[in-house]
Amino acid sequence: MSGQDVIYKTDSLIAEDIDAYLDTHQHKSMLRFITCGSVDDGKSTLIGRLLYDSKMIFEDQLDALQSDSKKVGTQGQEIDFALLVDGLAAEREQGITIDVAYRFFNTEKRKFIVADCPGHEQYTRNMVTGASTADLAVILIDARKGVLVQTRRHSYLCHLIGIRNLVLAVNKMDLVDYSQQVFDDIVADYTEFARSIGIETFTAMPISGFKGDNITAASDNTPWYKGPTLVEHLETVEVLSSVDAAKPFRLPVQWVNRPNLDFRGFSGLIATGSVKPGDEVRVLPSGKTSTVTRIVTLDGDLDKATAGQSVTVCFADEIDCSRGNVIAVADNPPQAADQFEATLVWLNDEAMHVGRAYWLKLGTQTVSVTVQQPKYAVNVNTMEHVAVKTLDLNAIGVAEIITDKDLVFEPYAENRSLGGFILIDKLTNATVAAGMINFSLRRAQNVHWQPTDLTRKDHASLKNQTPKVLWFTGLSGAGKSTIANAVETRLNLMNRHTFLLDGDNVRHGLNKDLGFTEADRIENIRRVGEVAKLMTDAGLIVLTAFISPFRAERDMVRAMLPEGEFVEIFVDTPLAVAESRDVKGLYKKARAGELKNFTGIDSPYEEPKSPEIRVNTSEMSVEEAAEHIIRQLMPLK
Known part of the structure; x- marks a missing residue:
């Protein structure tokens, strides 16, 4: 054997050793x-x-x-x-x-x-x-x-x-x-x-x-x-992966894989359990069932896939399945609900806003949620349950959360992948809390939407108009109520069916139990939004006149309505002008410290970033402002 042959032989052995080591x-x-x-x-x-x-x-x-x-x-x-x-x-x-x-x-x-x-x-x-x-x-x-x-x-x-x-x-x-x-x-x-x-x-x-x-x-x-x-x-x-492999099959769908007309699969990371071709599966929350025909990966089809593997699953039937859905074993699926008790670890410098809408992200699912006042917080030194109104940085508490649509889940104690979530601030996109679902509330399982023969479209057609919410927002004294009243009068002359919800008026009845803390203001707007939504279901054009100082709550009401039915009208009046009017003497009391949490003085007002309509009453009269709004709304069917 020549020296060159020895070199080649040595190189070959080294390569084999490296391959064996890597394997x-x-x-x-x-x-x-x-x-x-x-x-x-x-x-x-x-x-x-x-x-x-x-x-x-x-x-x-x-x-x-x-x-x-x-x-x-x-x-x-x-x-x-x-x-x-x-x-x-x-x-x-x-x-x-x-x-x-x-x-x-x-x-x-x-x-x-x-x-x-x-x-x-x-x-x-x-x-x-x-x-x-x-x-x-x-x-x-x-x-x-x-x-x-x-x-x-x-x-x-x-x-x-x-x-x-x-x-x-x-x-x-x-x-x-x-x-x-x-x-x-x-x-x-x-x-x-x-x-x-x-x-x-x-x-x-x-x-x-x-x-x-x-x-x-x-x-x-x-x-x-x-x-x-x-x-x-x-x-x-x-390790956790071996424990997860023994649990029922769960695959949160990350994306629909459709490279051509001949292939349609659903891709994601298997959270728990295993799956193989021929298995009957159920898609949540719809509940539709089908049979797995293929398990596709970059390295070829698999005979079986287990927890921790990223795969694309193909079905025998053309059933609806998209990102955020969960594919599960047919005879043992997870639950779906819209109300839960959860444990929260608050991670943000700013305290939790009770009633404010946050994004909840659980696996590939993203839903809008509101968090109710905590049932209690945990004192980690004594393990005592402490009564609190909110959660501050690093606080641990238990609260009820309500989602805007069904969330597919399992209790965190049973499945970390389908029970653990984060809360995201809708304005800053900052992660504000980590959460663990304890259980769904019984009323979430027992309360169902009752279908009716007449739809919101039928109600609107009877009135020959498109339902809308005209949301007037601005500082106290900006002229919201006055302008909203003038706009409603003009709409009435145009034979439009309307109703005006005024900030002061609703506090005499619907919201008389609420104060003016930040949490109460959030709840005030949430209730008004729900009432306005019901009125649009009846086919009405609803006008609301509320300071509604926080963008998150205005966006929450916008999200309640179909696309195009929420019209944000910013009554853009400078603070000095609004304060100079001070018809009710509120600014004077706030300046004197007699009125706490007053918008513009010791509580912030977040101006709309992109309102559909903007008017400034320091530059135009009430009549001019009303005419401008009507022209912007036209044609008003």
């Missing part, structure tokens, strides 16, 4: 876990140690790490492993974790994605983000400090989010001389707390992230500990 790692299971606990319990150090011991650090990274460790005062040859994870400048300067840091490493048996979650209370929302996809949580406790408030908070959140694999890692054992008594006392204290919140089992182990005790190898410093090392436990614990 081995490709088929390893994946475990997602988080580290959490109080400030300075050693979470970042532990992850840094895991990366170091699993040889996931390059030489240049190691050199930089040793250099940085000297800068922050680490003595001798020891390394500050936390610097591997604390990536933000502020984190390195303060020696704390602020954002969630994700790191990847692997061992011979498994691949891992670990999230290092911040310990400060103000960053609780970041911790919830990291925990939302985790299979396991490592809850660290400083052996010198024991169980702290944040230990309880993070444990409660992990249990609430559905993480059932918990590791209680009593860290920094080297600083208490590896005392078994200290370890046993902490475990006993935590066990008592865990039982009080429903945590049935957890695995406790004494470790030192800095020294490496019981991380990858059993430590000689703790001969009294006979349990597994942290890595041994991580390599053998059951």
Whole structure:
């Protein structure tokens, strides 16, 4: 054999070794876990140690790490492993974790994605983000400090989010001389707390992230500990995907795959269970059934697909199915309802607005919802249920939510994919809360829409007009009621069937129980919107004169009506002009502090961004404004 042949043979062997290595790692299971606990319990150090011991650090990274460790005062040859994870400048300067840091490493048996979650209370929302996809949580406790408030908070959140694999890692054992008594006392204290919140089992182990005790190898410093090392436990614990595979089949539809006229499939990630050609399935919420004919992937058709796989499913029948629907096993489908009790973790600096419409996103479903006043909030220190009117940043509470259409779901305790959701502010698109559905309300199952023979189209045809809501909005004193009255008079002369809902008038009856707090104002507009919708169902042209200061509530009413039936009329009068009129003396009282939450003074007014009609009463008379509105509305059928 020539030298060249040897080279070729060697290259071939190397290529085979690489292929074998890649194939081995490709088929390893994946475990997602988080580290959490109080400030300075050693979470970042532990992850840094895991990366170091699993040889996931390059030489240049190691050199930089040793250099940085000297800068922050680490003595001798020891390394500050936390610097591997604390990536933000502020984190390195303060020696704390602020954002969630994700790191990847692997061992011979498994691949891992670990999230290092911040310990400060103000960053609780970041911790919830990291925990939302985790299979396991490592809850660290400083052996010198024991169980702290944040230990309880993070444990409660992990249990609430559905993480059932918990590791209680009593860290920094080297600083208490590896005392078994200290370890046993902490475990006993935590066990008592865990039982009080429903945590049935957890695995406790004494470790030192800095020294490496019981991380990858059993430590000689703790001969009294006979349990597994942290890595041994991580390599053998059951992952969420294997549990999901045993549940009934659920596939939230992400998109309809229609590349040509000869192919139509429904694509998405299988949340739970498995499916194979020939299985009978049901599409929710419609309830239509069909049979699976093909399971298509980029690598070809499959004989069977299970939880965690992205596939395209084809049906034997041409039934309606689109994004947001859920394909499920026919004889055991999930539920669909429009009213729920849910647990919310509030993630926004601005408190929750009771009655305001938010977007709810659950899997591929997006619906508009309103949140009712919380039944209670949870004091994570005492587990006490506290009466509250709203939820502030990092608060945990239970409330009822109402959706604008049926939502396909399962209780979060049974299915995280179909039970967990987020709330999104409609104006800012910011995620304001994470939620978990507990159950649907019984009345949601018992109350159904009663069909009638005469439709809204019939009512409108009888009146020979198109129903509309003319929504007058503007500051107090802008002239809304006066102009709305003038417009209605003109419509009456044109033989139009109308009704005027005035802000002051409805507070004498329909809304007399409401005050002027932000929550009450939201509810005021919601009720008026529902009444206006009913009146348009009767074929009427409805005029409303309300300050309605918040865009979200005006948009909520717009969403109640068919396209084109909501006409926003902005009575654009400057604050100084409106205040100079002050017919009712309200501005004077507000300036004197006698009238709280008054729009324009101590409560904001959000101007419409794109109103259908705009009038300014400082530049035109009431008659001119009314004529302008009528001309804009014409032709008015």
